[in-house]
Amino acid sequence: MLEIKNVSYRVEEQDAVIPIIEHLNLTVGDGKFVVITGPNGGGKSTLAKLIMGVYPVTEGRILLDGEDITELGITERAKLGISFAFQQPVHFKGIKVVDLLRLASGSRITINQACEYLSRVGLCARDYIQREVNASLSGGELKRIEIATVLARGTKYSVFDEPEAGIDLWSFQNLIRVFENIRESIQGTVIIISHQERILQIADEIVVIEDGAVKRQGPRDELLPELLGTPSAANNACSRLAD
Amino acid sequence: MMDEIQRKLMAEVADLHSMPEGAYNIRANGISEARNTTANIDIISKTDKSGIDIRIKDGTKKESVHIPVVLSESGLKETVYNDFYIGEDCDVTIVAGCGIHNSGAKDSEHDGVHRFFVGKNSRVRYVEKHYGQGDGMGKRILNPVTEVYQEAGSYVDMEMAQIKGVDSTVRTTKAELAEGATLIVHERLMTHGEQKATSVYTVELNGEHSSTDVISRSVAKDASEQIFEAAIVGNTVCNGHAECDAIIMDKAHVVAIPRLDANNVDAALIHEAAIGKIAGDQLIKLMTLGLSEKEAEEQIISGFLR
Ligand SMILES: Nc1ncnc2c1ncn2[C@@H]1O[C@H](COP(=O)(O)OP(=O)(O)OP(=O)(O)O)[C@@H](O)[C@H]1O
Numbered sequence: 001m002l003e004i005k006n007v008s009y010r011v012e013e014q015d016a017v018i019p020i021i022e023h024l025n026l027t028v029g030d031g032k033f034v035v036i037t038g039p040n041g042g043g044k045s046t047l048a049k050l051i052m053g054v055y056p057v058t059e060g061r062i063l064l065d066g067e068d069i070t071e072l073g074i075t076e077r078a079k080l081g082i083s084f085a086f087q088q089p090v091h092f093k094g095i096k097v098v099d100l101l102r103l104a105s106g107s108r109i110t111i112n113q114a115c116e117y118l119s120r121v122g123l124c125a126r127d128y129i130q131r132e133v134n135a136s137l138s139g140g141e142l143k144r145i146e147i148a149t150v151l152a153r154g155t156k157y158s159v160f161d162e163p164e165a166g167i168d169l170w171s172f173q174n175l176i177r178v179f180e181n182i183r184e185s186i187q188g189t190v191i192i193i194s195h196q197e198r199i200l201q202i203a204d205e206i207v208v209i210e211d212g213a214v215k216r217q218g219p220r221d222e223l224l225p226e227l228l229g230t231p232s233a234a235n236n237a238c239s240r241l242a243d
Numbered sequence: 244m245m246d247e248i249q250r251k252l253m254a255e256v257a258d259l260h261s262m263p264e265g266a267y268n269i270r271a272n273g274i275s276e277a278r279n280t281t282a283n284i285d286i287i288s289k290t291d292k293s294g295i296d297i298r299i300k301d302g303t304k305k306e307s308v309h310i311p312v313v314l315s316e317s318g319l320k321e322t323v324y325n326d327f328y329i330g331e332d333c334d335v336t337i338v339a340g341c342g343i344h345n346s347g348a349k350d351s352e353h354d355g356v357h358r359f360f361v362g363k364n365s366r367v368r369y370v371e372k373h374y375g376q377g378d379g380m381g382k383r384i385l386n387p388v389t390e391v392y393q394e395a396g397s398y399v400d401m402e403m404a405q406i407k408g409v410d411s412t413v414r415t416t417k418a419e420l421a422e423g424a425t426l427i428v429h430e431r432l433m434t435h436g437e438q439k440a441t442s443v444y445t446v447e448l449n450g451e452h453s454s455t456d457v458i459s460r461s462v463a464k465d466a467s468e469q470i471f472e473a474a475i476v477g478n479t480v481c482n483g484h485a486e487c488d489a490i491i492m493d494k495a496h497v498v499a500i501p502r503l504d505a506n507n508v509d510a511a512l513i514h515e516a517a518i519g520k521i522a523g524d525q526l527i528k529l530m531t532l533g534l535s536e537k538e539a540e541e542q543i544i545s546g547f548l549r
Pocket residue numbers: 011018020038039040041042043044045046047087
């Protein structure tokens with residue numbers, strides 16, 4: 001179980017303190033498939049980075065299976081079983097796809113095993129395994145490799161930040177299969193940040209984050225019809241301007 | 244006969260664990276240890292100064308020459324002149340390299356002056372590794388001078404690496420290219436401690452449609468210092484590209500000096516230089532895979548210098 005208790009994250013800029021996440025509470029049960037959604041700039045990616053330890057919390061606690069991990073660094077959290085697929089995958093000079101998958105799996109996996117992860121994210125392994133993880137790869141390719149590194153880790157908790165962004169329609173169904181597979185094969189807990197209705201549709205639970213806090217949380221069947229019925233984001237922005 | 248230390252140096256600089264195939268000349272502590280010539284490749288000692296002439300016949304294909312140098316005697320200083328005469332229509336690989344083991348108090352120094360005369364339409368792959376070890380106070384110094392004269396249509400690919408243990412290096416590389424000739428240089432450099440490394444390239448593109456690509460990747464650690472200077476002179480319709488990409492760490496100092504010199508409106512010359520620390524997001528990504536910060540740093544550097 002992952003528990004986020006009264007977590008705030010604020011950044012200081014010049015003399016001002018900007019709140020990004022404010023008193024956020026969230027509990028994700030074991031084996032759950034949770035989709036976090038909400039308006040752009042609401043704080044979803046920031047929350048994911050707080051979970052992974054990329055940013056330190058300003059206030060509050062984070063508990064993993066009952067253990068307080070608030071003070072732990074990225075490496076320690078990774079070793080405890082959290083993986084994270086970034087919204088914007090990182091480029092490397094000289095590090096190959098196979099290297100990254102090997103580092104992710106934590107053992108000297110064979111080329112064949114590494115290829116298997118690529119196949120699962122819909123990449124023809126032969127064409128990619130020896131490529132450098134640099135800007136010569138397309139956005140969608142980098143995104144898939146990013147997802148493959150999380151699969152290769154096979155940890156109990158996996159956090160994906162907008163994994164479907166930039167991935168073409170044909171692959172979408174396969175991608176969903178990938179997530180379902182994580183849940184079935186390793187009884188893992190999957191947290192996905194997404195704006196996609198089709199991903200929301202496969203969630204057990206939906207969490208809406210807005211203005212740095214959980215605005216709504218509940219089972220999919222309850223929340224989804226509600227979300228789809230709300231006025232468009234454009235209307236929201238306009239009404240905010242009018243305020 | 245070579246001892247254990249010399250054998251280790253040989254493995255580091257030339258990937259040699261036994262005598263190589265093809266032609267070779269192995270120099271240890273200032274003496275030619277072993278030599279082999281082939282029907283197409285001759286090696287002759289110079290009579291006026293220290294060094295050898297390597298003569299490769301026209302049309303020699305898929306052959307190699309190894310000329311590693313090892314120094315394990317503290318205080319040895321030498322300047323060696325090696326000239327490569329490569330005929331026309333050849334396709335050869337030349338592996339050079341120098342390893343110094345210095346466990347004494349005196350400086351050890353090897354200055355290799357290599358000249359390449361590359362015949363028409365020949366392809367040459369040149370690999371040179373520099374390596375130092377030993378815990379003596381004496382410095383390990385290498386000052387290689389490389390001159391390349393390329394005739395029409397020739398193609399030279401040079402890979403030069405200095406990854407460890409050399410205290411001081413001044414590398415000077417000069418090339419002159421005739422019509423349609425191409426020179427590719429890949430330099431990889433890592434300095435640490437108080438080491439200093441200077442690398443100066445001057446490539447003259449004299450023949451029409453000649454081209455060059457000089458790429459340097461380096462990592463400067465601790466209080467080391469690196470200076471990279473690439474001058475490309477375009478005298479005709481030609482293409483020149485130089486790139487210096489450096490990772491700076493700790494208290495190191497890195498200088499990149501571009502110099503493009505065009506004497507013709509159709510000379511297309513480009514220089515790119517980037518110096519910066521290891522990108523934070525790269526470290527973070529590898530740490531999310533379970534690596535410590537130090538392990539992540541090592542992976543990023545070894546990939547970068549590959
Ligand atoms: N270091 C920072 N300084 C100032 N503002 C920041 C900083 N980091 C994040 N923010 C702001 O915090 C807000 C939340 O950002 P975050 O990336 O978490 O949003 P998000 O919900 O993931 O949005 P999206 O759906 O667009 O990916 C944004 O308004 C962003 O500009």
